[in-house]
Amino acid sequence: MITDKLKMAWKRGLAALIPNSCALCRLDSSEVVCRACHARYFxxxxxxxxxxxxxxxxxxASPRCGDCLSNPPAFDYTLSVCDYAAPQDQLVLSLKFAHxxxxxxxxxxxLRDSILQQQGLELPDLLCAVPLGxxxxxxxxxxxxxxITLPLAKHLGIAANMHLLQRSRNTAMQSSLPNAARARNVKNAxxxxxxxxESLRGMHVGIVDDVMTTGMTLHEIATMLKRYGAAKVTAYVFARTLPHIH
Structure with a gap:
């Protein structure tokens, strides 16, 4: 009978035989992103x-930007790991389009590490993902x-709900549209x-996505969640696009 320790030893031995490279600099690395790139970009x-x-x-003087003070989005808080900029953007593109x-x-x-580093941490009651059409x-x-949501929920010890959020219609990709058209594209989507x-009443819901560009998609989702009684909505995104890029 193969024990768990033997399985782990076998996996470590196999990993040692398979060459691995950093997803950013392509140099040899035992990690997805090598220590040098991690220190430089994250x-x-x-x-x-x-x-x-x-x-x-x-x-x-304020913990919120001018836009959020004058025209606050429906979500209450956003946490991102990095900016959506080179070379970090290649990681997103590799996951999304290169499978x-x-x-x-x-x-x-x-994302887990970024969440747990926050002062006054308040974890959501459940995690959902932005649904695809x-x-x-x-x-x-x-x-x-x-x-991303499923292992993140396991890391944090909270529930993940795959079916709570659904698309009511297909939409164009937000990244393909000018800013003025993005709100219309996701309206009632x-x-x-x-x-x-009924289960949403009083809940703190976390919404996970790979990239936040203008925030219109997450605003639309948060608006809907609060319409059904959600008390708080937090967005967890790997990368945040800077205004001059979108």
Missing amino acids: QTVQTRCLQCALPLPPAS QLALVPWFAGM KDRLAERGFNQAWE FCIDESQQ
Whole structure:
């Protein structure tokens, strides 16, 4: 009978025989992202808006940016690991379009670490993923946001709900549209599973996605969740697009 210890030893031995390279610099690495790239691209201390996660100017008097103060989105808080910029953006593109699902545990681990580093941590009651439309899900074969959500929920010890959020219609890719059209594109594009609507009352819901661009998709989802009684909505995204990029 093969014990768990033997299985782990076998896996470690096999891993040692298989060459591995950093997903960013392509140099030999035993990790998905090598220590040098991790230090260079993921350990920069940056003060971000608590609500939308855009970088704040130095010595900002408010923990929220001007846009969130004057026109606050429906979600209450956003946490992101990094900016959506080179070379970190290649990790997202590799997962989403090159089907590099081996990156999923690393994405989930990075989000977990960022969440647990927050002061005054308040974990949500459950995690959901931004849902894909049926056509895009069939084309891609998986929802990268859900793939990240499942291991992240296990890391945090909270529930993950795959079916609560649903697409009510297919939409164009937000990244293909000008800013002015993005709100219209996702308007009324989501719905809540009817059998679970009552369970939302008073809940703190976490929504996971790979990238936040303008925040319109997450705003639309949060608006709907609060319409059904959710008390708080937190967005967890791997990367946040800067305003001059979208």
